[in-house]
Amino acid sequence: MIAAMPGERSPASTLAEQLNLPLCEISVHTFPDGESLVRVPQSASTVIVYSSLNQPNDKLINLSLAASALRDIGAQRVILVAPYLCYMRQDKAFNEGEAVSQRVIGEMLASWFDRIITVEPHLHRTQCLDEVFSDTDITVLSAAPLLAEIATRTQQKQGNSIIVGPDKEASRWAEAVATASNLPFIILDKTRTGDTSVSISSAETGAVRHKDIILIDDVVSTGTTLICAAQYLKDCNAKSIKAVVVHALFGEAEYTQMRNAGIKAVHSTDSVRHPTNSIKIAPLLAKTLLQELNS
């Protein structure tokens, strides 16, 4: 059975259709004091809970209550599908006294679920999530082939494209997309000095002149990285700029700023519901879950 957390009915029902599984919706009532009453309408021996973990703080509490309620009424295996996995950035204490969120949230989720399936977690120094989720199965799916389909279509239409990663963290995806779409790529140099303050430079400005740029990134949060990268690329005489990203976490105001900075179009996966969604991840999730269900 697939169980959709609040707000996830649409992607969860697409997945349920692809897997030919029943779907139920988990309800959450918020009491006047802010506490939650979570109710699961039914259970099954294996339950796949669908909850993307953007804006995660309330969702985490509700998820723990849902996993517990599912087990109380009979679930033996509870799997979390979290297309966006929260709190993966903070993998160390940068200053004394800071919580290592990745470890804390990882341990929490691992204690609630038997398996976790996610797409392109935003990792910096951690190479492999098995280190973080040591007590549970974690499956990380790559969205690079899906992003590459857009790059290939752009190249077929425009014929003069180059993949650009805005910073070294994006190099993994930029390289994978470039390889899959048979396009050249470069990585820009980014220095971040604050949440909404970055500077971009590159020693390879000639490579982008008169080119159709396909900016690739995993997460877009404040949009600052893409906005500054686009401004820089325009100054380098790029012909056109589009962005293809995995997780779109930004708001309407940031979207307007991106377009004002010269980004003609933004394509994102539907890992997080967003107006820029044009890439469906359900087939990717279904393929992995079919293996689980057939094993």
Ligand code: R5P
């Ligand atoms: C950096 O590590 C990532 O690849 C993204 O570039 C970054 O998280 C995007 O954040 P923002 O949109 O706030 O610049």
